[in-house]
Amino acid sequence: SSGMRWTLWLSLLALPFSYGTNILLARIGPEALGTFGVLNVYISIVFVFFFLGGCAVPIKFLPEMDANRRSSFLASYGLIILVSLVPWLAVATWRPHLLHFLFGDSGTPSLQLRLIYLSPVCLAYLLTITSLKGVLEMKWAQILDRSINVGQMMVLLAVFLLNPAWLKQRAADVVWLSYISLTFFVALIAFYRLIAVGSLAGSPRFWLPPRFWAYTLVLHASSVLGFLSSRLDYILILNTGGLAVLGQYVAITSIAGLVPRVSGFVVDSLLPSLTNCLAARDLRAASCVADTYLRLMFPAVLGLSLSVLVFVRPVLA
16 A cells, blocks of 8 residues: 555656656757657667566566575576667667667767667666566655656756757757666666665576566567557657657647556556565455555546546647
């Protein structure tokens, strides 16, 4: 219940900052908002294609193992992720012009290639944050996770107030640099928190739990299909209409995506809670947890949907 409360309240507090970033970039221009849409595509690609198996892998396996096994599992899983990343880095280095299909005119070709090289920073952030969730350190996981949205909004707002003309010219650099920097610091803090709670105790060696490959590969295939249904439209619009048209599209879809975004916030701590209940063989507690989350989601989604319907014109403006 503590993790649920932290997830709900921090998500609600961070939501205005997330949409505040959209509003601020839209005021700068459609190209700036389009860059933010490209950032979302980049994040999705790293999450889906580079992070083998996805966030559910640490959340699934960490509760099932002893504390002295966790450092070995996380080190082994991290090594597998880095090895699986090598072919993608090789293709980007060999054919850097292909990155134009992912980034469009957002940033220079050299910046686009550097962003692919910097993807291990995002992978470290993902691995450490999901590991904190897997060991039910939900307060720290949620604080660190939401701090990226809050931090990026504050950076953009500060630059906008100091020099809006410069921000309009260098919006792509500010958006990318602020996100990569924040993920680096969040990953570092999350890593030390894992050490503090004893999840990285002992000397790691290569070890994977039973059923690791079967679970991870099936989950990875499912994530790829999810990407094709949720982010392929961004790539198509970017390559056919350009950055400005993508910015207009992001403005519309950010409103349409408000309801599933909030419901996703509510269930963010559901999977860690369920996996820990199942690891303890407490099916009754797992059923109670699921019921509680469903009771929370229904009124939240219903109220938000009605609010969007009633106030859609001023929100869109």
